[in-house]
Amino acid sequence: MAKNNLSNQIRRLRFENGEMTQQQLADRVGVTRQTIIAIEAGKYAPSLPLAFRIARTFNMPIEAVFQYEDSEG
Amino acid sequence: MNRAQKSAWFGLAISTLLLIFFAPRAIFATPGSLLIKLLWLSPALGFFVLLIFLFRIKSQDRVSFDERDSCIDRKALIIAFSSTVALLIGACMIGLFTSEPISSIPILLLPALLYTLFIAFITAYSVAILIQYGRGGKDGEE
Numbered sequence: 003m004a005k006n007n008l009s010n011q012i013r014r015l016r017f018e019n020g021e022m023t024q025q026q027l028a029d030r031v032g033v034t035r036q037t038i039i040a041i042e043a044g045k046y047a048p049s050l051p052l053a054f055r056i057a058r059t060f061n062m063p064i065e066a067v068f069q070y071e072d073s074e075g
Numbered sequence: 076m077n078r079a080q081k082s083a084w085f086g087l088a089i090s091t092l093l094l095i096f097f098a099p100r101a102i103f104a105t106p107g108s109l110l111i112k113l114l115w116l117s118p119a120l121g122f123f124v125l126l127i128f129l130f131r132i133k134s135q136d137r138v139s140f141d142e143r144d145s146c147i148d149r150k151a152l153i154i155a156f157s158s159t160v161a162l163l164i165g166a167c168m169i170g171l172f173t174s175e176p177i178s179s180i181p182i183l184l185l186p187a188l189l190y191t192l193f194i195a196f197i198t199a200y201s202v203a204i205l206i207q208y209g210r211g212g213k214d215g216e217e
Binding site for chain 2 (some may be wrong): 032037
């Protein structure tokens with residue numbers, strides 16, 4: 003059975019963008035801080051519009067923020 | 076802990092209280108017909124519904140409900156609805172297999188069944204919400 007893995011660079015990008023807090027990022031993209039925490043931890047896969055909003059906040063292409071691996075598990 | 080989690084804890088607490096204290100007292104201790112006993116429960120039920128709506132009021136200053144909360148809420152509703160239907164089917168099956176095929180039950184038991192299903196729905200919904208959010212303690216703010 004295929005196992006889907008979605009990793010992200012949000013934590014690193016936050017620190018590279020003036021040590022942005024999770025709350026500041028949450029306010030910019032219009033979600034709660036808990037959602038940012040869940041996305042960073044890989045516990046929640048964001049919707050495509052939210053993923054784009056996060057990427058645009060960092061002025062990065064979406065594939066530079068989110069990486070998808072399709073591995074057999 | 077966000078609004079949905081607080082609401083879920085509140086729902087769990089109140090449904091437990093209703094189940095432990097109010098229901099047995101109303102059904103066994105209050106004199107009168109079963110209908111009067113069930114009416115005795117209505118203030119507690121009304122109070123509960125009122126507080127649920129009060130908890131649902133959104134704060135205007137910051138986002139308090141987003142797509143993840145919506146997803147969790149939808150899953151919890153499906154779980155709660157499925158559990159309630161399963162309980163109803165179970166109750167009907169028990170009645171079917173423990174009684175004579177053409178036996179009857181007092182019609183006043185139906186509101187009691189609805190009341191029990193309501194409490195079961197709130198309990199299942201609250202537990203599903205809390206399990207999906209996890210412990211919700213240390214969030215790891217950086």
